[in-house]
Amino acid sequence: MGRTYAGQTAEERADARRRQLLDAGLELLGTRGVAESTVRGVCDEAGLSTRFFYESFTSLDALALAVYDEAVDATITAVVEAVRGAGTSDAHREARAHAAIAAMVAALTDDPRRARVVLREASASTELAQRRQHTMQRFAAVITMLGHAEYGLPDGAAPIVPITAAFVAGGVSELMIAWVEGDVPIPRERLVEDCARLLIGIGDTARAIAGP
Numbered sequence: 767m768g769r770t771y772a773g774q775t776a777e778e779r780a781d782a783r784r785r786q787l788l789d790a791g792l793e794l795l796g797t798r799g800v801a802e803s804t805v806r807g808v809c810d811e812a813g814l815s816t817r818f819f820y821e822s823f824t825s826l827d828a829l830a831l832a833v834y835d836e837a838v839d840a841t842i843t844a845v846v847e848a849v850r851g852a853g854t855s856d857a858h859r860e861a862r863a864h865a866a867i868a869a870m871v872a873a874l875t876d877d878p879r880r881a882r883v884v885l886r887e888a889s890a891s892t893e894l895a896q897r898r899q900h901t902m903q904r905f906a907a908v909i910t911m912l913g914h915a916e917y918g919l920p921d922g923a924a925p926i927v928p929i930t931a932a933f934v935a936g937g938v939s940e941l942m943i944a945w946v947e948g949d950v951p952i953p954r955e956r957l958v959e960d961c962a963r964l965l966i967g968i969g970d971t972a973r974a975i976a977g978p
Contacts, residue, residue, distance in 0.1 A: 787808060787812050791829045791832070795879070796880060796883050799890065801890060827893045841873040844869040845870050859966060867965065906928070913931065926975045938961065
């Protein structure tokens with residue numbers, strides 16, 4: 767273990783500085799956007815010198831990816847935990863769908879900065895655009911996992927499974943962008959309720975297509 771200072775090891779201090787930079791990155795990227803953010807601006811927001819920035823990140827793009835990933839990870843975790851806490855019987859299917867959508871909407875939009883980073887800034891750079899594509903694959907994988915559990919389908923049951931997962935992941939993502947931008951002007955409760963009903967309908971249709 768390294769030397770301690772103010773009760774913290776060098777590694778702990780480095781971790782704390784990285785946390786400060788991530789928080790500052792969320793603030794700037796989530797309020798000004800990638801194009802209007804700089805390494806100096808992030809460091810000023812974090813109260814750190816630029817040398818500490820490069821201790822944790824190689825570039826502003828690297829920080830943006832880390833901020834984006836953290837927001838996405840939190841969203842996926844919230845959705846999975848919400849579904850697992852909504853009951854396990856067939857009678858709870860509607861509750862599980864509602865919980866999944868409500869958790870996703872809350873995780874993405876309760877903090878407007880997170881909504882901007884995930885939904886608007888994901889196309890602000892080549893690196894973020896590539897990460898968004900990977901994120902869609904991650905969401906599709908989560909949907910596939912939950913779908914298998916919901917409908918009792920074995921892995922590789924039918925091509926409709928990955929088709930449905932990609933369809934839902936992409937569709938919900940675009941809907942969230944449209945809703946946040948005001949292009950779908952409906953109350954949050956209505957958004958969650960209607961999306962949950964659509965999710966059940968899509969799942970039931972996919973199950974029927976998959977066959978016995």
